[in-house]
Amino acid sequence: MAIVHEFEYFRPEKIEDVIKLLGEYKSKARLLAGGTDLVVRIKDELEFPEAVINIKEVEELRKLEFIEGKLHIGALVTFTDLIDSDIVREQFPFFWESVKTIASVGVRNRATLAGNICSAVPSLDSGPALLTYEADIVVMGKEGERVISALDWFLGPRKNALKESELVCEIIFSLPERKHGGSYVKLGRYKGEDLAQVGLGILALEGNEYRLAFCAVGPIPKRAKKLEALLNGKPLTDSLIEEAKKLIPEEISPITDVRATKEYRLHVAKVMLERGIKAAVERIDGNGPAYGEKLI
Amino acid sequence: MKKISFILNGEKRNAYVEPNDLLVDVLREKLGMHSIKYACGRGDCGACTILLNGKGVRSCIILAIEVDGQEILTLEGLSENKLTSLQESFIDHSSFQCGFCAPGMIMSATELLNKNPNPTEEEVKEGLSGNLCRCTGYTPIIEAVLDVEKKDVDKK
Numbered sequence: 001m002a003i004v005h006e007f008e009y010f011r012p013e014k015i016e017d018v019i020k021l022l023g024e025y026k027s028k029a030r031l032l033a034g035g036t037d038l039v040v041r042i043k044d045e046l047e048f049p050e051a052v053i054n055i056k057e058v059e060e061l062r063k064l065e066f067i068e069g070k071l072h073i074g075a076l077v078t079f080t081d082l083i084d085s086d087i088v089r090e091q092f093p094f095f096w097e098s099v100k101t102i103a104s105v106g107v108r109n110r111a112t113l114a115g116n117i118c119s120a121v122p123s124l125d126s127g128p129a130l131l132t133y134e135a136d137i138v139v140m141g142k143e144g145e146r147v148i149s150a151l152d153w154f155l156g157p158r159k160n161a162l163k164e165s166e167l168v169c170e171i172i173f174s175l176p177e178r179k180h181g182g183s184y185v186k187l188g189r190y191k192g193e194d195l196a197q198v199g200l201g202i203l204a205l206e207g208n209e210y211r212l213a214f215c216a217v218g219p220i221p222k223r224a225k226k227l228e229a230l231l232n233g234k235p236l237t238d239s240l241i242e243e244a245k246k247l248i249p250e251e252i253s254p255i256t257d258v259r260a261t262k263e264y265r266l267h268v269a270k271v272m273l274e275r276g277i278k279a280a281v282e283r284i285d286g287n288g289p290a291y292g293e294k295l296i
Numbered sequence: 297m298k299k300i301s302f303i304l305n306g307e308k309r310n311a312y313v314e315p316n317d318l319l320v321d322v323l324r325e326k327l328g329m330h331s332i333k334y335a336c337g338r339g340d341c342g343a344c345t346i347l348l349n350g351k352g353v354r355s356c357i358i359l360a361i362e363v364d365g366q367e368i369l370t371l372e373g374l375s376e377n378k379l380t381s382l383q384e385s386f387i388d389h390s391s392f393q394c395g396f397c398a399p400g401m402i403m404s405a406t407e408l409l410n411k412n413p414n415p416t417e418e419e420v421k422e423g424l425s426g427n428l429c430r431c432t433g434y435t436p437i438i439e440a441v442l443d444v445e446k447k448d449v450d451k452k
């Protein structure tokens with residue numbers, strides 16, 4: 001099926017020019033990076049942009065660097081770039097484990113992390129890691145730069161904190177100073193390129209601190225504050241895990257849709273919590289299943 | 297209409313395109329690259345896979361205008377002179393029935409083998425997980441990819 005809707009196309013090379021175009025076309029402009037979401041939405045007639053601004057020539061958005069304990073991921077960095085990066089795999093293995101579950105190679109070769117968070121779908125596999133590492137999202141607009149915490153980024157399904165004429169420049173997160181381990185548990189309908197029915201990311205830090213975030217079980221990817229309040233400060237034991245599992249129905253609000261029923265999601269979230277938190281804690285000391293191994 | 301230029305299967309080509317033209321349509325209709333198949337149109341099935349700057353991508357969700365100045369390889373270019381060992385291996389293993397998925401499968405598997413000449417079964421499955429086949433049940437496809445290396449060694 002061809003695209004029926006017509007639009008202007010721009011290919012600026014500088015951030016300033018992108019911002020200028022965004023200022024001109026306002027809500028009628030769409031930024032194009034990987035296009036794996038945008039092009040489908042234009043095809044489906046869910047978006048009718050007047051201007052499509054391809055930002056792939058803006059070289060400064062392409063950086064992927066680890067400086068002074070912080071990982072900087074430019075807006076043009078694709079999921080394949082992240083998966084192939086030694087720094088990401090070695091220093092942020094839990095993030096690496098999460099992004100490896102996204103779509104398929106042919107999509108990951110184009111799709112970007114920045115585009116992914118701008119789409120802000122409920123089943124966002126990159127969401128839990130960004131929420132638990134407490135990433136910062138650097139955006140730029142006419143008024144200059146703003147930094148938005150990942151914790152304040154997701155506002156609703158497909159809604160984020162970006163203003164009309166702003167673009168995401170980079171996503172930054174720090175390597176936690178304490179020893180830590182993490183896990184991303186994703187349940188799709190089959191192995192391979194499916195969207196999550198439930199996704200759970202856990203970052204466990206030495207000293208019994210636990211950060212947990214879910215995706216696909218509510219309108220936005222979200223930190224599990226009630227579970228964290230129960231778990232924090234306590235060493236992980238079987239009885240603590242049982243208590244935490246009981247809290248799950250209060251923490252998440254899944255719906256029934258084509259991918260799974262609400263009841264199934266609630267049940268399986270408990271199983272995932274048990275496996276995920278055990279793996280995260282074991283991984284603090286380099287034990288447990290290797291990163292990237294499927295936990296469910 | 298805007299003029300774009302790019303390298304297609306080793307040759308410089310030009311095309312006049314509208315901003316909303318899809319790459320798959322321009323390659324198939326204007327440039328005759330009929331190996332590229334169009335099925336889901338939304339990046340889910342892999343039938344339209346080509347290599348763009350060496351990487352497997354879905355030509356059904358790329359605007360043609362985006363590839364100005366870049367390099368594309370399709371199945372036509374891959375086997376211009378003779379079949380690759382991978383293609384021979386597909387034949388040996390009867391890895392197609394209707395064949396509709398085959399060009400995309402071969403492009404994705406080519407990318408995989410370029411990056412990782414000796415993949416494990418898990419790696420082959422992961423590399424091809426975005427390419428759907430409705431006929432074969434995948435086993436002969438996976439076996440064909442796993443066997444390529446052996447084939448290359450036998451030849452030497």
Ligand code: FES
Pocket residue numbers: 333334335336337338339340341342343344345354355356357
């Ligand atoms: S036709 Fe392009 S991925 Fe299915």
Ligand code: FES
Pocket residue numbers: 391392393394395396397398428429430431432
């Ligand atoms: S052989 Fe028919 S779809 Fe694969």
